[in-house]
Amino acid sequence: MTDPQVAVLMLFIFILTIMLGFPICFTLMGMAVFFGYYAYYDAERQTSIFDNPIFDLLTNQTYSVVSSDILTAVPLFLFMGYIIERANILDRLFHSLHVSARNIPGSMAVAALATCALFATATGIIGAVVTLMGLLALPAMLKARYDTSFSAGVICAGGCLGILIPPSIMLIVYAATTNVSIGRLYAGALLPGILLASLYILYVIGRATLNPSLAPKPREEDVSDISALDSAILLATSFLPLAILIFSVLGAILPGLATPTEAASMGVLGGLVLAISYRLAGIRDGTVIPDWHDRRPTRFDGLLYALGLAGAATLGLALAYLVLRAVSAALFGLTPPSGPGFLLQPGVGVLVTLALALAFGTGGRGLPGFRWLRIKSPSLRPAVIFAGEGLVLGAAIGLIYVVAFGVFGMGRYFDDHALNPYGFEIALYVSLLGFFAWRVVDKDRLQESVYLTARTSAMVCWLFVGSWTFASVFSYLGGHEVIREFVIGLELSPIMFLILAQLIIFFLGWPLEWSEIIIIFVPIFLPMLPLFGVDPLFFGILVALNLQTSFLTPPMAMAAYYLKGVAPPEVQLIQIFKGVMPFLSMVLVAMVILYLFPQLALWLPTVFYGR
Amino acid sequence: MLQFIQIVDRISSWAGKAFAWCILLITFVIGYEVLVRYALNDPTSFAYDLSYMMYGTLFMMAGAYTLSRDGHVRADVLYRLWKPTTQAKVELTLYFLFFFPGILALIFAGFDYARASWTYLEVSSASPADVPIFQLKSVIPAAASLLFLQGIAQVLRCWICIRTGAWPPHTKDVEELEVTLLEDEEELLPGEGREARPKDAEL
Numbered sequence: 001m002t003d004p005q006v007a008v009l010m011l012f013i014f015i016l017t018i019m020l021g022f023p024i025c026f027t028l029m030g031m032a033v034f035f036g037y038y039a040y041y042d043a044e045r046q047t048s049i050f051d052n053p054i055f056d057l058l059t060n061q062t063y064s065v066v067s068s069d070i071l072t073a074v075p076l077f078l079f080m081g082y083i084i085e086r087a088n089i090l091d092r093l094f095h096s097l098h099v100s101a102r103n104i105p106g107s108m109a110v111a112a113l114a115t116c117a118l119f120a121t122a123t124g125i126i127g128a129v130v131t132l133m134g135l136l137a138l139p140a141m142l143k144a145r146y147d148t149s150f151s152a153g154v155i156c157a158g159g160c161l162g163i164l165i166p167p168s169i170m171l172i173v174y175a176a177t178t179n180v181s182i183g184r185l186y187a188g189a190l191l192p193g194i195l196l197a198s199l200y201i202l203y204v205i206g207r208a209t210l211n212p213s214l215a216p217k218p219r220e221e222d223v224s225d226i227s228a229l230d231s232a233i234l235l236a237t238s239f240l241p242l243a244i245l246i247f248s249v250l251g252a253i254l255p256g257l258a259t260p261t262e263a264a265s266m267g268v269l270g271g272l273v274l275a276i277s278y279r280l281a282g283i284r285d286g287t288v289i290p291d292w293h294d295r296r297p298t299r300f301d302g303l304l305y306a307l308g309l310a311g312a313a314t315l316g317l318a319l320a321y322l323v324l325r326a327v328s329a330a331l332f333g334l335t336p337p338s339g340p341g342f343l344l345q346p347g348v349g350v351l352v353t354l355a356l357a358l359a360f361g362t363g364g365r366g367l368p369g370f371r372w373l374r375i376k377s378p379s380l381r382p383a384v385i386f387a388g389e390g391l392v393l394g395a396a397i398g399l400i401y402v403v404a405f406g407v408f409g410m411g412r413y414f415d416d417h418a419l420n421p422y423g424f425e426i427a428l429y430v431s432l433l434g435f436f437a438w439r440v441v442d443k444d445r446l447q448e449s450v451y452l453t454a455r456t457s458a459m460v461c462w463l464f465v466g467s468w469t470f471a472s473v474f475s476y477l478g479g480h481e482v483i484r485e486f487v488i489g490l491e492l493s494p495i496m497f498l499i500l501a502q503l504i505i506f507f508l509g510w511p512l513e514w515s516e517i518i519i520i521f522v523p524i525f526l527p528m529l530p531l532f533g534v535d536p537l538f539f540g541i542l543v544a545l546n547l548q549t550s551f552l553t554p555p556m557a558m559a560a561y562y563l564k565g566v567a568p569p570e571v572q573l574i575q576i577f578k579g580v581m582p583f584l585s586m587v588l589v590a591m592v593i594l595y596l597f598p599q600l601a602l603w604l605p606t607v608f609y610g611r
Numbered sequence: 612m613l614q615f616i617q618i619v620d621r622i623s624s625w626a627g628k629a630f631a632w633c634i635l636l637i638t639f640v641i642g643y644e645v646l647v648r649y650a651l652n653d654p655t656s657f658a659y660d661l662s663y664m665m666y667g668t669l670f671m672m673a674g675a676y677t678l679s680r681d682g683h684v685r686a687d688v689l690y691r692l693w694k695p696t697t698q699a700k701v702e703l704t705l706y707f708l709f710f711f712p713g714i715l716a717l718i719f720a721g722f723d724y725a726r727a728s729w730t731y732l733e734v735s736s737a738s739p740a741d742v743p744i745f746q747l748k749s750v751i752p753a754a755a756s757l758l759f760l761q762g763i764a765q766v767l768r769c770w771i772c773i774r775t776g777a778w779p780p781h782t783k784d785v786e787e788l789e790v791t792l793l794e795d796e797e798e799l800l801p802g803e804g805r806e807a808r809p810k811d812a813e814l
Contacts, residue, residue: 021690021698022705023683030709033716055720062717062751063724066667067744069659072637075666079634085788127789135792258645261662265641426646448785454631455682457666458673462683466713511688556688565793 003039007479010035011524014470024516028466033058036473054473061468065461069261070176075457076264077169080271081123082449084245086442087275088282089238090119090132096234099226106208106215108144109151110201112137113158117197120162122242124169126551129159130559134566147214148571150207153579156559157200157586160551163514164544165193167249167267172260173460173518174540178526182260183253187604188541190250195600196545196590203586241277245270254608276440284377292382292439303357304388305381310356311391311432312384314349318429349425350395386439387432394431398424460515467519480527487528494532498595501525501539502546509550513558517547541601542594548587552580612767613779619764620679620782626757627676633665640665656740664747671754675761680784699772706766714759721751 001009014031018024036054046052065071098111112133120129133155141151163170166186175182208215226234249267252258258266282288401423474480492500508517522543529536551559560576567576594600644658677683690698728745735742772778786794 017705017709018686019689020701020705021685021687022702022709023678023685025683026710026713027705029713029717033713050719055716056724058713058716059720059724059751062721063748066671066747066750067663069663072663072666075634075669076637079638125787127787131789131792262641262645265638266645268638269642450631450634451628451785452787453634454627454669454673455677455680457670458627458677459682459684461670462674462677511686513684515684516686562789562793565789 004478004482006035006038007474007477008482010474010477011479018516019511024520025462025466028463028470028520029058032466032469032473035477036469039473039477057472058469061472062465065464065468068176068464069259070172070182071461071464073172073182073260073264074169074460075453076261076268077124077167077172078456079449079453080264080267081125081169082452083268083271083275083446084119084242085123085125085128086445086449087271087278089242089274089278090115091136092234092238093119093242094133094137096231096238099231100235102218104205105212105217106204107218108137108141108146109154109204109208109215112141112151113154113197113200113204116155116158117161117165117200118239118242118246120159121165121168122162122246124162124167126159126162126559127562129162130155130562131566133159134563138563138567138571142568142571144218145216147579149575149579150214151579152560152563152567152571152576153581153583154200154204156552156557156563156576156580157548157583159559160548161193161197161200164189164196164548166190167246167253167260167264168544169460170514170518170544170547171540173515174522174543176464177518177522178536178540180537180540181609183256184537184605184609185540186250187254187608188537188601189544190254190604191600192541192545192590192594195593196548196587199586199590200583203582207582237281241274245274256608272437272441275442275445276437279440279442280380280383283379283383286379290379290382290440291443293379295382301385304385304392306357306388307353307391308384308386308388308432308436310353311428312387313356314353315429315432317352318349349428353391383436383440387436390432390435391428393435394428397431398427401427460519463515463519467523470520471523480524483524484528484531488531492532494534495595497528497532498534498539498542501528502542502591505543505546506549509547509556510553511556512550513556514547514550517550518543535598535602537605538598538601542591545587545591545594549584552584612771616764616767616771616779617782619760623675623679623757623761623764624784627673630669630672633669637662637665637669656738657742660735660738660740660742660744664742664744667747668750671750672757674754675757678758678761678765680781694776695772695778696776699769699778703766703769703773706762706769710762711759714755714762717755718752718759721748721755725749725752 010031014027017027017031033054036057037052040053040057094111094115097114098108101107101111101114104110115137116129116133119132120126123129138151138155142148162168166189168189171185171189172182174180175185204215245267248270249263252263252266253260279288283290405423487497505517505521508521525539526536529539551557554560554577557577557580560573560580563576564571564573640658640661644655648654690701693701725745725748728748732743733745733748735744768779
């Protein structure tokens with residue numbers, strides 16, 4: 001048997017073996033070791049049976065996964081998703097969107113679709129969106145006499161949009177597999193994602209208009225009379241923060257302002273801010289009982305309270321100044337002063353904080369003009385006291401730093417490390433925020449998010465460890481050439497090749513999930529793309545669209561099973577599948593549109609990055 | 612035997628969970644980098660190396676923890692239709708055929724790889740700060756050894772399943788939201804929603 005034949009055999013055995021249901025990353029690793037040992041075997045050069053280049057290959061490929069700066073963004077985006085998922089935002093989001101969409105036909109379905117799309121985009125986790133919406137929106141829709149299939153289809157299809165619309169984890173994984181930059185992929189996926197989402201919404205509105213029995217108008221008694229102001233507030237506290245979070249992450253990545261890793265970390269911090277704000281709001285309303293509810297007051301409470309409030313105000317002023325400066329530089333072309341602003345100058349921030357603390361008053365009596373700033377809810381007062389504790393702690397750390405580096409000159413012991421002029425301020429504010437966040441955040445949920453992030457990242461990245469080794473052995477044996485020649489022999493036109501490739505991926509999506517398809521099977525198609533003049537970026541967007549279906553088609557329609565699991569008992573699996581079908585055809589329509597107008601995917605990347 | 616499995620599970624999940632907190636460190640390190648670079652115009656020389664190091668350690672060390680929770684992705688279209696004993700027999704064979712050769716290769720080759728790096732205290736070429744990376748290379752054999760240990764526990768699980776006809780239960784741990792919600796739902800409606808569990812769905 002020649003080497004290329006062995007390679008094809010290897011691929012076939014692999015496809016047969018994964019159907020046995022063994023964890024795929026270890027199947028890949030084991031097969032790569034066996035076939036690699038055969039491929040690199042050289043009886044004359046090896047000194048012992050363990051002396052074979054495959055072992056070096058295995059560790060080298062493992063290390064390149066371990067040190068991949070593209071994949072670093074994966075756990076960060078996952079973490080952001082888990083934090084937002086657990087922030088209790090979904091019911092508020094659905095309610096507010098429903099209220100604002102109440103005059104559109106099929107308003108509840110439109111709201112459910114938009115909620116799913118937005119939430120799935122922010123979290124990137126499909127199962128959670130579909131189950132949460134199945135518990136929240138589906139009963140509400142059924143109660144409003146919506147058609148069962150129709151409602152179920154909306155929720156399943158909407159939840160799957162999260163893997164397509166950036167920032168999505170699937171596109172990062174595709175970027176790591178194909179070496180297309182994440183920024184380009186995100187830019188490319190944006191318009192097709194919006195296209196598919198609007199197709200869904202148009203379909204829902206159209207069906208609801210043509211056939212009002214599917215989505216009847218709400219009865220008089222079901223319409224909650226909410227004033228325009230209240231609904232605006234609802235939107236501003238649920239839809240707006242999520243949208244801002246998504247757009248700022250994208251807005252940092254797309255123009256190349258920040259790397260995906262940096263944007264993802266900022267996304268995590270934004271998600272934490274969101275989670276903490278919602279928790280504080282819940283504590284204020286009494287729906288959440290804080291872990292400090294039986295805290296005993298101490299003598300310093302008044303002082304710490306004033307300090308915490310003042311420190312937060314100072315920090316807010318400093319941040320506002322930074323934002324103002326950035327905006328004025330961008331809009332009016334003003335050249336900003338080189339320093340970071342006077343509130344971050346050594347000592348000034350502390351003085352302002354102390355002055356403000358005096359104004360707020362320590363024992364409860366402050367200057368009259370500042371009293372309205374005090375926090376009224378008694379259950380929130382300790383949170384401010386924590387901020388004050390953080391401020392004191394930060395001042396202590398900052399002082400130690402200044403004394404060590406400024407007075408005793410400890411910088412000598414570090415290479416080129418002089419006293420950082422902002423060191424004291426950084427310590428002060430970081431400690432204020434950090435201590436506050438640590439005391440206020442829901443630690444159980446944070447811990448759950450951390451552990452789940454580790455498990456899901458391990459799942460994705462170990463797949464890379466196996467796959468990269470497997471792919472090296474496969475291409476060393478000449479497997480890619482065989483497949484290439486076979487495809488050339490078929491004499492396909494580019495369109496036919498694209499259709500064939502997408503069909504194969506569609507069928508792979510029945511038994512497999514997106515991670516295996518992208519990491520293992522996409523690399524097999526990659527070397528053929530130049531033959532047909534297909535841009536890997538364009539191919540990636542098509543695959544992303546296509547993989548929407550892998551969650552919706554039996555037998556592995558995870559979205560449908562999750563929904564069935566939480567739906568009221570009268571909802572049948574077959575009804576869910578029936579409801580999903582129209583949305584599957586919408587995916588097909590979107591793919592055809594993309595075939596006809598490739599510029600939809602290719603235009604934005606050229607705008608941002610040139611050719 | 613069950614006790615051994617539990618001890619190994621505990622070791623793996625302890626290691627996985629301990630290193631899972633790296634994610635917070637990555638966030639803070641990069642957050643600090645963004646602050647000093649964009650606001651104070653004074654970038655650090657270590658943030659880049661530190662971020663991929665912690666990402667690498669995080670996912671490598673969580674490998675065994677994920678295996679102990681059965682979290683590594685598998686194509687279980689056929690698998691979930693089989694009886695537990697059939698599942699266990701197939702899995703037992705494949706552990707010896709694929710898992711142990713691959714992991715043993717990773718342990719020994721990774722050990723040599725890390726030892727070579729330790730001998731000259733290798734540093735990263737990505738920054739002028741001479742950030743050491745030999746400790747990151749040692750993560751490879753360490754994580755593989757944990758996986759090897761967990762692999763033995765998984766083999767014993769298969770063995771128990773073949774003997775008794777049922778998979779030994781897992782200890783309680785965090786689960787994905789959809790799993791917890793499905794379980795809650797089942798407690799509420801006994802008998803209902805059973806067939807919808809992905810594990811025993813037919814169709």
